[in-house]
Amino acid sequence: MIKLTGITKSFGRQQVLQGIDLQVEKGEVVVILGPSGSGKTTLLRCINYLERPNEGRIEIGDFEVDCGRASKKDIYALRGKTAMVFQHYNLFKHKTVLENVMEGLVIVQKMPKETARRRSVEVLEKVGLGEKLDAYPSMLSGGQQQRVGIARALALNPEVILFDEPTSALDPELVGEVLAVIRRIAKEGITMIVVTHEMGFARDVANHVVFMDGGVIVEEGAPRDIFNKPREERTKQFFKRIMPEPAYSI
Amino acid sequence: MGEKFDIGYVFTFFPKLAGTLQTTLIIVGGALLTSLIVGFLVALPRLYKVPVLQRLSQLYASFFRGTPILIQLFLFYYGLPEILKLVNIDVSRAPVLVFVILTYGLHTGAYVSETIRSAVASVDRGQVEAAYSVGMSGYQAFTRIVMPQALAIAVPVLSNVILALLKDTSLAFSLGVMEMTGKSQTLAALTNHFVESYISLALIYLVISMVLERLLIILERRLLRHESRAADPFPVFRRERFRRIRQWFTRERSVRLREEAQ
Amino acid sequence: MKLDPSFIWEALVKLLPVIPTSLLITAVSVLCGFVIGTVAAFIRIYKVPVLHPIASAYVTFIRGTPMLTHLLIIYFGLPLMIDALSSQLGLGFRSASIPMIDFAFIAFSLTAGGYMSEVVRSGLLTVNRGQIEAAYAVGMTTPQAIRRIVFPQAMAASIPNLSNAVIGMLHASTLAFTVSVVELFAKAQIVASTNWKFFEAYLAAAIIFWGLTVLIERVAVFLEKRVNSYNRGGVA
Numbered sequence: 001m002i003k004l005t006g007i008t009k010s011f012g013r014q015q016v017l018q019g020i021d022l023q024v025e026k027g028e029v030v031v032i033l034g035p036s037g038s039g040k041t042t043l044l045r046c047i048n049y050l051e052r053p054n055e056g057r058i059e060i061g062d063f064e065v066d067c068g069r070a071s072k073k074d075i076y077a078l079r080g081k082t083a084m085v086f087q088h089y090n091l092f093k094h095k096t097v098l099e100n101v102m103e104g105l106v107i108v109q110k111m112p113k114e115t116a117r118r119r120s121v122e123v124l125e126k127v128g129l130g131e132k133l134d135a136y137p138s139m140l141s142g143g144q145q146q147r148v149g150i151a152r153a154l155a156l157n158p159e160v161i162l163f164d165e166p167t168s169a170l171d172p173e174l175v176g177e178v179l180a181v182i183r184r185i186a187k188e189g190i191t192m193i194v195v196t197h198e199m200g201f202a203r204d205v206a207n208h209v210v211f212m213d214g215g216v217i218v219e220e221g222a223p224r225d226i227f228n229k230p231r232e233e234r235t236k237q238f239f240k241r242i243m244p245e246p247a248y249s250i
Numbered sequence: 251m252g253e254k255f256d257i258g259y260v261f262t263f264f265p266k267l268a269g270t271l272q273t274t275l276i277i278v279g280g281a282l283l284t285s286l287i288v289g290f291l292v293a294l295p296r297l298y299k300v301p302v303l304q305r306l307s308q309l310y311a312s313f314f315r316g317t318p319i320l321i322q323l324f325l326f327y328y329g330l331p332e333i334l335k336l337v338n339i340d341v342s343r344a345p346v347l348v349f350v351i352l353t354y355g356l357h358t359g360a361y362v363s364e365t366i367r368s369a370v371a372s373v374d375r376g377q378v379e380a381a382y383s384v385g386m387s388g389y390q391a392f393t394r395i396v397m398p399q400a401l402a403i404a405v406p407v408l409s410n411v412i413l414a415l416l417k418d419t420s421l422a423f424s425l426g427v428m429e430m431t432g433k434s435q436t437l438a439a440l441t442n443h444f445v446e447s448y449i450s451l452a453l454i455y456l457v458i459s460m461v462l463e464r465l466l467i468i469l470e471r472r473l474l475r476h477e478s479r480a481a482d483p484f485p486v487f488r489r490e491r492f493r494r495i496r497q498w499f500t501r502e503r504s505v506r507l508r509e510e511a512q
Numbered sequence: 513m514k515l516d517p518s519f520i521w522e523a524l525v526k527l528l529p530v531i532p533t534s535l536l537i538t539a540v541s542v543l544c545g546f547v548i549g550t551v552a553a554f555i556r557i558y559k560v561p562v563l564h565p566i567a568s569a570y571v572t573f574i575r576g577t578p579m580l581t582h583l584l585i586i587y588f589g590l591p592l593m594i595d596a597l598s599s600q601l602g603l604g605f606r607s608a609s610i611p612m613i614d615f616a617f618i619a620f621s622l623t624a625g626g627y628m629s630e631v632v633r634s635g636l637l638t639v640n641r642g643q644i645e646a647a648y649a650v651g652m653t654t655p656q657a658i659r660r661i662v663f664p665q666a667m668a669a670s671i672p673n674l675s676n677a678v679i680g681m682l683h684a685s686t687l688a689f690t691v692s693v694v695e696l697f698a699k700a701q702i703v704a705s706t707n708w709k710f711f712e713a714y715l716a717a718a719i720i721f722w723g724l725t726v727l728i729e730r731v732a733v734f735l736e737k738r739v740n741s742y743n744r745g746g747v748a
Contacts, residue, residue, distance in 0.1 A: 048382070048383055049382075050379050050382060050383065072387075076385060076387060079382060079383065079384075079385045080385045082383070083383060083384065084379075084380075084383035086376060086379070086380060086383075088376055090374070090376035090377060090379060090380035091380070092377060092380065092381075092395055093374075093377065093399055094395075094398045094399050094402060103384065103394070104384030104385055104386070107386060107390055107394060108384055108385035108386055108390075109385070152380075152384065153383075153384075156384060156385070
């Protein structure tokens with residue numbers, strides 16, 4: 001279980017997160033929606049301390065940290081329990097596909113090389129890249145790179161995987177393969193928090209949808225409720241802009 | 251001035267000049283080693299934004315890139331003993347070669363530090379974030395992810411710096427060091443065949459530059475094997491696409507007169 | 513021998529009158545070098561038959577050999593050629609009447625040309641092919657497209673490289689001392705040895721070069737901002 005309490009974050013004078021409370025159950029897929037600048041990516045990055053929150057508490061499983069005075073050790077511990085999939089993949093450019101996945105296992109988790117290798121190959125096969133083990137990221141398509149990014153996160157066996165707009169840098173025809181992989185992982189019961197603009201995906205896969213605007217959570221609930229009968233005016237406006245047609249199903 | 255041109259002398263001088271190649275290479279090697287150490291140390295305060303030291307390292311780079319190497323040579327040769335005398339160290343008996351290597355080392359070090367600094371800065375921020383996201387510490391992220399990539403970016407620029415250093419060593423003669431250029435002047439004056447001597451000298455430099463450049467390209471390729479050979483997306487001159495890539499003299503490089511470390 | 517800070521100032525004052533000489537050498541070599549380099553760059557980009565290998569060999573030679581050798585070869589070689597030519601044609605012209613500084617001009621221009629060719633070439637290659645196609649689309653001829661569209665953009669992109677080349681040639685102008693041209697370095701040597709104050713004199717020369725270099729860098733940054741203003745949009 002993941003629990004965020006009163007997370008605030010400001011850049012200079014601009015307060016991007018104004019006290020966020022969020023609870024995510026084990027095995028849940030949470031999708032965060034919202035207009036750009038609503039703070040959803042910042043929230044995600046606060047969870048593994050890529051951004052340092054100003055205040056608040058983060059609980060993951062039995063680990064708990066007070067953001068105001070997190071030590072280096074706390075931060076590493078937090079990052080050890082989370083993994084992230086980036087918008088721009090951020091694969092290690094100088095390492096092969098296999099090395100990208102193994103890196104965290106060997107260097108951070110101190111797994112023996114052979115075990116790490118077996119684990120990595122297994123995960124890469126799961127995302128359909130068992131053939132590309134020795135390729136460098138620059139030789140792959142965006143969709144393939146992002147699947148490696150997912151494998152890298154998955155291999156770490158984290159409590160939660162954070163997805164930061166995983167398909168928004170992809171060419172439209174490549175979005176499908178990445179979403180398919182995320183769907184498959186979701187079915188395996190891995191906890192995920194996903195920031196995305198893919199409404200179809202959100203409806204389909206999410207157990208829980210969070211709508212953010214202006215640094216606060218405006219409303220949250222089951223996807224069916226949020227999509228079909230949003231309560232808040234801001235949510236309605238957002239859906240109207242993003243989906244001119246009444247919410248359609250796939 | 252001088253005798254009638256005789257191409258034969260170019261070839262007679264060749265082995266004689268090559269005999270002093272060792273001195274040239276000692277200067278290049280010694281200076282290179284010095285410059286890598288100095289350059290790295292000087293780059294650190296700027297990478298980590300250490301208050302006062304950062305300014306000092308900027309000043310160092312600015313001075314050594316902002317003044318001619320010839321003046322630096324004389325400045326150090328005459329100035330260093332005097333400065334060291336103030337703290338009671340006597341270096342007036344140290345061989346000239348030491349001053350020469352030190353000066354070239356400090357000169358090249360300025361370029362090395364700029365190169366390292368900008369190479370590290372040019373590594374995508376996302377790489378560090380990805381390293382953090384898999385749980386690496388700052389040190390691990392730097393040594394395992396940032397540094398190898400920065401090195402790959404820096405190597406082509408450093409290659410140019412090294413080639414520039416090789417050519418710059420031709421100025422060491424001005425302090426009386428008997429390297430290739432000094433030797434060529436002696437030979438020229440002895441035989442009165444000036445042009446032949448200098449052509450011979452130029453040819454030797456040309457050969458060494460070419461060999462050195464080849465070696466550096468091999469090194470570059472090994473370090474850059476992760477970069478797929480992406481095609482130039484929109485070359486303005488279509489014929490350019492057919493040019494033999496990597497043929498050594500058609501290689502694109504930044505100005506070698508004064509390497510820009512960006 | 514004691515450090516004499518006041519002599520640094522004295523040396524500075526003595527060096528001031530020869531600054532124009534150094535700047536003149538720099539300016540001539542950069543300008544001539546730019547012309548030579550541009551010609552060589554176009555020859556190589558368009559692979560002009562016969563001339564293309566010559567241009568490549570020229571650039572290779574210049575960049576693969578120390579600048580000092582260019583100067584020495586020109587200084588000793590050119591008079592031999594000129595005198596041989598003039599005696600064959602029966603002209604009364606002697607190479608001895610050529611001022612020393614002209615050899616520096618010629619040699620440094622050739623050096624600068626080799627380096628400039630790469631600057632110009634890489635500048636031209638940064639311009640997007642779409643630009644020249646757009647120029648054709650509005651009916652321009654190739655020379656028009658290059659002169660009016662490609663070249664200005666290439667130069668704007670090359671400002672950092674050009675400023676480096678200028679600084680390189682400024683520093684390289686010190687080599688002219690080997691052919692007895694009294695520029696900043698040679699003058700510093702004179703000031704140093706007549707007063708037996710070497711360190712101070714060279715320090716003064718270094719300060720002048722440093723100042724000039726910083727000045728050139730500033731100008732380059734300013735120019736870059738000016739010409740790139742169209743890249744950033746904004747008013748006016």
